[in-house]
Amino acid sequence: MTFPKTVLNKVNRIPDRGRYDKETIYPIIDEALICHVGFTENDQPFVIPTLHARDGDTLILHGAKASRMIKHVSDGNPVCIAITHVDGIVFARSVFHHSINYRSAVIFGHGKLIKKADEKMRALEVLTEHIAKGRWYDARLPNQKELAATSVARIEIESAAAKIRSGVPKDDKEDYDLPIWAGVLPIAPQYHSSLNDPVLAPNLMPPDYVVNYTRQKKTAT
C-alpha cells in the first residue's frame, strides 16, 4: 500500500529519494528506538524526542499524565513525527556534494487518548515489546496506580513519506580527477555489553534479547 502524495508528505527536494509505500516506511519506523514529535501550541512549534511503537497503521506514544506533549497529542491536534537513521557520512571531492546517507520517515496524523483499560494495557505491551521483544513477559506488569499515572495515545498514520540516500559520493564530472579523497564513512548504532544493576538480586543473568540485542527489521503488516 502506498500513501498518496499530498502537500504534506510530498518530497520536493531530490524527489528521487522519496518513497511512499508502507513496505519502505514501516521498517524505518520499527527499527528506530525513538522518534521526534512535532506539534504546535499558539503558533509556537515544539519538537520532543520520545519512545514510539508502531501498531499496524498507527503509532503509540506515551507519557506522564501531566506531559505537555502527550496532552497535546491526545487532544487530537495535528502532529508530525520524524524518524531518522544516519547510515554514514558521504565525503565528496567538492564541499557542495558532501552528504549524509540516511533513511528517514516523516509521518502525519492526529492523536487520540486511549481510555479503555484493556486497550491501554495492550498499547503499553506494544511499546515495551518495541524496546525489546520478550520484555513484557519478563517484567513486572503495570499496576492500577501506574496505569493511572500514564497517558497513552494512538496516532493514525494518515500520511507518510520516507526519504533515503545511500551509496557513493556523486561529484561533478570535472572534479573526479582532483587529488581529493572521496568515500563513505559508515555509521551504525553499536550495542555494548549490558551492565547489571549494581544491586541486582543474585544469580540473575541478562536475557537473550539483551545479550543479543538487535533492532531487527519487522516486515510491514
Next chain:
Amino acid sequence: MTFPKTVLNKVNRIPDRGRYDKETIYPIIDEALICHVGFTENDQPFVIPTLHARDGDTLILHGAKASRMIKHVSDGNPVCIAITHVDGIVFARSVFHHSINYRSAVIFGHGKLIKKADEKMRALEVLTEHIAKGRWYDARLPNQKELAATSVARIEIESAAAKIRSGVPKDDKEDYDLPIWAGVLPIAPQYHSSLNDPVLAPNLMPPDYVVNYTRQKKTAT
C-alpha cells in the same frame, strides 16, 4: 551562562533532568551530526531532519534554495530544533520504570537568511567543519553557481534546555527482590572503516579525520 526558564524551555516532566546552562547544552549540539527542525505552516507542524552546526550562540542550517524548510526558517518564523543522543536502554524490574538514557537539547529561535557572500561562505565552512574538522581545507570549495543554489540560515539560540538521563534503573523498593534481571544496555554510534569511492583517483588515502573519526566534544564558547 544559563538560559532563563520560560514557558518555552522549562522541563516540566522530571525537572531534575533539566539543564539550562550553555556548558551542558552546547556540547550536546556539537556532538550531534544532525538535528530535527520543527516549524509550523498554516497550523500544520513539520519536522525535518537536517545537518546543523553551532556558531557561537547561533545555529547554521542550509538547504537547496527551493527547500520548504530553509525557506521557512529564513523567513523568520519561530523554529524549534531538537537534538538527541540515545546512550542506552534502561531495563527495570517493572515495565513502568523502563527508560532510556539520553542527552537531548531543545532550542528555540528565529532564523535569518545569510545574504552576504563572505558570511555565507564562512557559514558553509562552519557546517563542513562540523561534519569533520579539516574537511573544508581539503575539499574543492563552493563556486558561484553552487553558492547561488544554496540557502544558508542563521538561527539565534534565544532559549534552550537540555534533558539528561543517565545511570542505573530506579525501581520501586518492593520490586528489588523480584527475580527479574535489571540493568543498562549502552548504545553508541560506531564509525566503521571508510569505503573508498570506487572510482577514486589512484594513490589517495582517507585523511586522518576520516580514519580516526570522532565527534569530539568541543567546549562551549
